[in-house]
Amino acid sequence: MDCLFCEIIKGNIPSAKVYEDERCYAFRDINPQAPTHVLVVPKIHIASMDEVNGENSAYVSAIFEAIPKIAAAEGLTNGYRVISNCGEDGCQSVKHLHFHILGGRKLPENMG
Ligand code: 5GP
Ligand code: ZN
Numbered sequence: 622m623d624c625l626f627c628e629i630i631k632g633n634i635p636s637a638k639v640y641e642d643e644r645c646y647a648f649r650d651i652n653p654q655a656p657t658h659v660l661v662v663p664k665i666h667i668a669s670m671d672e673v674n675g676e677n678s679a680y681v682s683a684i685f686e687a688i689p690k691i692a693a694a695e696g697l698t699n700g701y702r703v704i705s706n707c708g709e710d711g712c713q714s715v716k717h718l719h720f721h722i723l724g725g726r727k728l729p730e731n732m733g
Pocket of ligand 2: 624625626627628665666667716717
């Protein structure tokens with residue numbers, strides 16, 4: 622399996638690490654859309670939100686526990702946005718579940 626984010630998690634492709642624990646890894650997006658743009662991924666390959674189930678949801682809850690810690694460490698005291706693009710209509714480009722954390726400025730109200 623050829624997965625960019627699995628290679629990043631393994632360290633085979635370099636990334637700017639922001640946070641890591643047993644179940645998740647967070648790093649800076651290579652093409653930031655806001656002053657803070659962090660991606661948080663599970664340390665197992667889950668292709669998208671569509672693949673979340675009772676077997677792997679502990680990885681997703683670990684991500685959601687990590688997000689406020691990451692936001693605090695990034696100084697996002699005035700709020701932020703969390704996004705997961707899924708599938709074709711969601712414009713998901715990397716087929717490994719990831720959550721974007723965007724912040725550091727007032728974000729546009731329109732989400733699609
Ligand atoms: P998606 O469009 O799938 O929701 O988001 C994929 C994100 O991964 C994009 O925001 C893109 O900039 C980011 N990305 C793609 N390739 C790399 C990479 O090699 N390194 C990092 N750090 N981010 C990447
Ligand atoms: Zn993967």
